[in-house]
Each structure stands twice: as structure tokens, then as C-alpha cells.
Amino acid sequence: MRENPYREDREELKELLRQYQNLKNGRTHTFLEEDAFERIIDHFDEKDDLPEALEAAEIGLSQFPYSSQLMIKKADLLLATRKYREALDILETAELYDASDLNLYILKTDAYLALDQQANAIELLETALSLFEGEEKIDLLFELADVYDDYEEFDKVFDCLKLILETDPSNEEALYKICFWTDFTGRNEESIRLHQQIIEEFPFSELAWFNLAAAYQGLKLYEKSIDAYQYAVAIDEKFDYAYRNMGDAYLRLRKYKEAIEVLEKVLELTRPEDVIYEAIGHCYHRMENYAQARFHYKKAVHLNPDDSKLHYKIAVTYMLEEQWQPAIKQLDNAMRIHRTVPEYNLAMGECKMHLKQYKDAIQYFGSVVRHKSKNVAGWEALIRCLIKAEFYDEAVEQCMAATKATDGKPVFLFYYSTILFIQGKTKEALLKLETAMEKAPKHLKKFIELNPSILQNNQVVDIVARYKKGKKL
Template identity: 30%
Template sequence: MEEDFEFDSPEEQKFSVDRYEEMLRNEDQYFFDTKAFESIIDYYISKNDPIKALQVIDYAIAQHPFETLFIIKKAQLLTSTHQFELALEALTKAEFLEPSEADIYLIKGTIFSTLSEHELAEENFMKSLELSENPDEVYYQIANLYQIQGFYLKAIENLKMCLNINKDNQEALYEIAFCYDVLGKHEESVQFYLQYIDSDPYSFAAWYNLGNAYHKLEQFAAAIDAYDYAILIKDNFSSAYFNKGNALVNLDRYNEAIEVYKQTFEYEPPTADTYCAIGECYEKLEKMDEARKYYKKAVKLDSNQSDAWFGIGVTLDFEERYFESLHFYKKALEIDDENPDYWFAIADARYKLKQYDQSIEAYGKVVELNPTDVEAWLDYSSLLYEQSHLQEAIDVISEAIKCNPDDALLYYRMVAYLFAAGKYNDALNFLDLALNIDPEKNYILFEYLPQLQGNQVIIDIIKKYTNNK
């Protein structure tokens, strides 16, 4: 006879597991009631051993063939191991035995959602919703289905329904933030979390997501306040410390940011991202030795941390150690060769090393990757001009204007190049265009070509625009 246990403690679970494993060793057949089997199954699931858990379920079904619970657990495990056909077969059997069990349709919906059978998934979720006594998880899964299809407003509606039933559902709180973020509705996100906090002021997750929404709106002081409340409620909330550090950086409060980043180390092991963030703060403070120390810590933890390799290069560049900086810029580029900032730094370093052809090539890559980088276009064309490639400089600025038609700096630079090329009528036409966009920036023309200050035609045209403003 099996002893009469309540299977709700670790000791009692261990007794059941030991007895089950003894049965296997003895190649015998012991009887277990449903609670004992459930406890054994949960034990192997907690050990992340689905194969043994499924083996227990098969024993359980053999002894309790009409117990739907075991068939549903089998379907859940088969689903988690992507054995969807077998899972659906098990659910068909469970549905025959107990057609009013909501979990059957919830699992079916999850499977069909994974298989991109969206209509079947929704149909099963809705059936589960009708039958479920605790439908918050169903609403959550429906929201996931809508997210997969890109219906983010519908997803938000269902996530809110989930939270109305279970306000402690942390996943739903974070998913709402994600949906608002994808939609770019950061103001609505702020309003939602403010209302949520009114009903649950001690929700650290709500304060954290509120902080993130303020951050996206570039309301950094408000974001810091929200992160502080999240930390007050949960003092080991390392993500809140990290994001607070980011907000402080955006306010140029680098010393404070460093201290906040370092506080994360009290609650979780240091990460490459945090070391890199600290390094960037020291870099902004022009404490290059400290910056380099933290960038090196970052790459030691994660050799694929491209920003840290780049940061080391920046610190060396600041110290005019251009050849060394180039080495580290190239290390960053090996990891992320589509990053225009890395190419820009390489172009600049090669220019300083008088490697002009390679610098020109790198600038070409910068503007290919980021055609809205006006500074890169200007430096690119300037280098060509310095190397007596005047027509190429004109062609580059012409392309830059196509990509940035409203930037006056490009037009003024074109005026300078056209005058240098002796194309005076074209130059005056571009001068008109530049003055139409921003007459106050006309000084840029003379900074680049001071000799034009004595050109009376240019002076008269500029006066016409500036006197009318």
C-alpha cells in the first residue's frame, strides 16, 4: 500500500520521485495516485528534463487512462519540444474525454500560432476564452497572436484585458510597452502607465516602463524620477539602474551616470554593456585612461563588443595616437562592417595619417551607409578638393544635395567649389538656393573660401537676402 501523503512539499515530492526511480531500477510496476504522478512530472519539468517527464506521463496515462490532466501535460511537453503533430494528437484525445477543458484549446491555439495558422489559432483561443475560469493567460496569448500579425492596437486591447483580470502579470506590462514603442505612441504609453500606477503604485515594473516611455520622449528628468521609484520599490532592480544611467548620460551628467552604472554590480555580475557605458562616460569627461580601462574590461568579457573596441580607438585618437587608434577601429569594423560611425573614424584616422586614397575610400563607405550624414559628405568632398579632384568634389556634393535637399551647408559648399572651378553662373544659382534655405549661414562660404569676401557680386546677392529678413 502506498503511504497516505499530501503531495505539496519537497520532502513528499522526493519520496514519490525516489519510489518511481526505484520502480524503474527494479523493472517493476508500482501504483501511484494522480497527485503523486503529477508531483513526479513537475519534478522532472523543474529539472528541464522533458524526456523523463514524458516517460512518467506515459506511466501515468497507463494507470489513469481517463485522467485528462496527464494528456494535457503530455501535449504541453510535446509542444515545448516542437513535436506539434504528436501534441495535436494528444489534444484530440483530451478533447474527446473532456471537451469543456479550456487548456486544451489554449494549447491548440499556441501550436497553431507557432505554425502561422492564425485563423485556427484565434478560433481555439476564443473557445478557450469562453471556457476558462481564469482567462488572463488566454488574453495574453491572443495578444501575442495579434503581435505576430502586426495588429498592435488589438494586442494592446487584449493585454489590458489580461491586466484587468490579473494586474500582477509582469509579462503583459512589458508587452504593452513594446507595442506602444513599435507604434511610436510614447505619449499614450506614458498615460497608460500613469493610470496603472494610480491603481497599483507599488508596481516596480510599471514605474520602470513609465521611465522607458519618458526616455523615448527625451524627457530624461521625468524618466530618472520614474526609475528612482522603481528602484525604491525594488532596490536590486539592475535594469532600472542601468537605464537611469543612460538617462543621466543624455543630460550630460556623466559623473552621476558612472556611479549609477556601478550600482548595478551590487545586484548582478558586470556586463560588457555596462563596462562600455562607463567607458563612454569617462571618454566624455576626457578621462581617457579610465575610459580605456573600462573599454578593455568590456572586450575581455565579450570580444564581440564592437563599441568597446571602437571606444579604445577613440581614446587613442584623442591622444593623437592615430596609427594605434586605426587598429582598434578596424577591430570594431570586423565585428560590424555596416556601422557608418566606424567607417567615419577610419576615414578620419587615415586622413590624419596622410593615407588619403584609403581615407577617400572610407568616406565613400560612410555616405553609402548613411547618406544623411552631412558632415561626412562635407569632409569627403573637402578631401577630394584638397587632393585637386575638384570635379569629383563637385559630384560628391551634388549627390549629397540629392540626399539632403534642405541642408544649406551643402549648397554653400557647392558655391565654393563651383567658384573654384570657374563656373560662376552655376555658383551664383546655388548661392541663391543656399540663401533661400538659410541666409544667416552665409558666413560658411567665406570660412571655406576667404577670397570670396572681396567678390562684390556675392556681397550684393547676400545683402539682398539678409536685408529682407
């Protein structure tokens, strides 16, 4: 056993380079074998000295003109210097002497792709698959998968990865890649069958369990996906992506407490991310724990201050607690980033309206209907605000404009009727109410909310009762 093999190799290479320089300069030198030239080429290549490496390849080929290995080395260097056609020519020659070298096919593929000849690359690799077995075949399948990706034949990418895993079920690269392509192609059922087979052979493969879970998740079978993720994290308790996806599955099932638990595990295992804090905030929000929701939304904002949606979500938690001023502050932040988003303007209008700042509120609601003329919620908010501000004539005009803009949505008949009642135009108001009840009785609640005392009017009660009796409201 050599005491210092690294030092000996270095000395050997140094001697080879000295003899090579002697050869170049026409001085006396020891005969250099073919593999010596390969080492010299690799040396210059590793030093990124491509011209010197290419010269060494040419000198080597002048000494060994039938060496397919040196031809392949030269072709690799030509590809690196973007001389794709020259590379192809020399690879064609190399193939005549030795067609069994895997690198030959991989380099030819690279050349075809560089020349935008994907069809030739695919044909070459598909033919080559029959020539190789084991690891070499797997390498070719990976290469073919990349070509199919470039060629946008995405189902065939999945097919290649599936073939790799059928040959080598524990191939980590294929296990990582097939998860993405399962989701992208939607071939979840096939992925489930494939990974169930892998798990039978390798029950402690956390990647196989993860992929199985992801495929179940793709089919919205969230309970099954959670079970599979739990196996994955039992095998690898630091598998943060499994916890992350499990959190999403719990969210879909509206199991917010469990979602929070696994998402907090993600924060323990990885660098903090705004999306995780946002997801935890969403869970607390749905559990009506608005203080905790805000706490986590604010952590998300700290990591991503330019996400206007996060500022908006904080504002909504304040609005749900009727804290209008803090909500306005957060909405200001959101609107400094994206001013015309309808949801932000709608929320700001609501805050201003509750603070009785009606003119400001009308301005924000007006912005919503200007930018989204078919937005029913925007028109409703504007008309409600005009009624509260006692701008009745303007409210009538906006009812008519809203009806026209939204292709005759009947909800605005109820608003119109309300205004007419307030203005004392009872006969006209009753006719509008009757028409509204005939078209969309489900909106009656909005009519009553605008003016609860209206139910003291016997004629209104008669219309509602008559409709209930006749239409089984």
C-alpha cells in the first residue's frame, strides 16, 4: 500500500507534463501512452485552459489516430467552445471505432440539442437504450428525460423516470424528479401504483412515502396523503417538505389546529419563510383567533414587506374586531404597493364608512366599480354607503348604473326599493319590492338589513308573506 498516493499521483502527473512539453518542443522524451494523453487533457480541462486541452487532444490523436477515447475527449472540448458541428463530425468517426462508449451518445445528444435538433437527439437516445444495461441505461434514460423536457413532451419525461424506478426503485434522483412530473402531468394514479410497489420492496424509503402522499394529495385524497406523510416523517423526522405538504393537507380538511402543529415543525427545521407564517396566520384566522393570526401575518410581512396581500390580511383581522383605524393603517401599506386592487379599495371604503367618513368611502367604492364594472360587491357597497350618507338621488342613479353594468342583477331592485321607501315613494317602492321578490327572494335579508323598521309596514309584510306562501320561500 502506498504511503501517500496523492503525492505520488501528483509527481507522476508532473513528470507526464514535463515529457509532454518535451514532445511539443521537439526534445527527447519518454513515449507517452494513450491514457497519459487522457490525463494531460483532463489536467488542462480542470484548470479551464481549454486551448491547451484541445492542443493536447490534437497531439494525442496525431500519436494515436484511431483512439476513440481521445476523439471523445476532443469532441467534449469542442462542445465547450461551441464548435458543435466539428464535435459531431469527430463523434461520428469515434463511433466507427467504438460504438459502446456511453459518453459518445451523451455528447452527440448535447451537440444535437445545441444545434436545436431535438428530434435527432431523441432518435439517437431511443436507439442507444437497446445497447446498454444497468447504470449506463439509467444514465441514458435521465438524458432522454431532459431532452423530452426541452422538446416539451412532458408525459414522456414521466415515462423515462418511471422506467428508471422500475429498474432501480431506490434511485434518489428519479424519486425526487418524478414527484414534480407527477404533479405536472397529473398522472397521480400511476404514481400511486408505482410507489406502492417501491414501498413493498423498500418500506423505509421516505422519498417513496412522500411521493405516494403527494400523489394522493393531487387526487384530493387528503386523509390518505396525511397517513403517507406521517410514514415519511417517522422514517426521517427532519423531512421538512413532508411536514409542509402535510400542513397543506390539514388545511384542505379544515383541521387548523393540526395544520398549525405541523407547520410550526417546518419552522423548527428550516429557515423561516413568509409563506409558512402566512399559512399559520390563515389557520388562526379561520379559528377566529385574530390576535394570533395578526402575529403570524406580521412575521410574514417582516420577511416579505412588499407583499401587499399580507398587509391586507392583517387589516381584515382588525376589521373583524371593528378596529377601523389600525385596519386603515394596514390598508394604506397595501395600497402603497398596489393601489387599484378592488379588495383593498373595498375594505378601505368599509373602514371609512364605519367611521362615518362617507365622502372618502364613496371615493374608494367608486374606484372599485370604475376598475371592475361587473363587480357586484363594489356596487352594493357604493349604494349602501350613499344610502347611509343620505345621498338618495345619487343612490338611485347608481342603482340604475349597477343594474346596467351587471346585466340586470336583481339585488339592485331591493336597494332601489329601499331608497324609494326612504324617499316616501311608497307605491313605487312596493312595486319594485314585488318585482325583486319575484326574481330573487334570497336577497330579502339585505333589504331588511338596510332598514329593519320596514317590517312594520303591513304592505311589505303582505308581499313577503304572499311570496312565502306561493313560492315556499
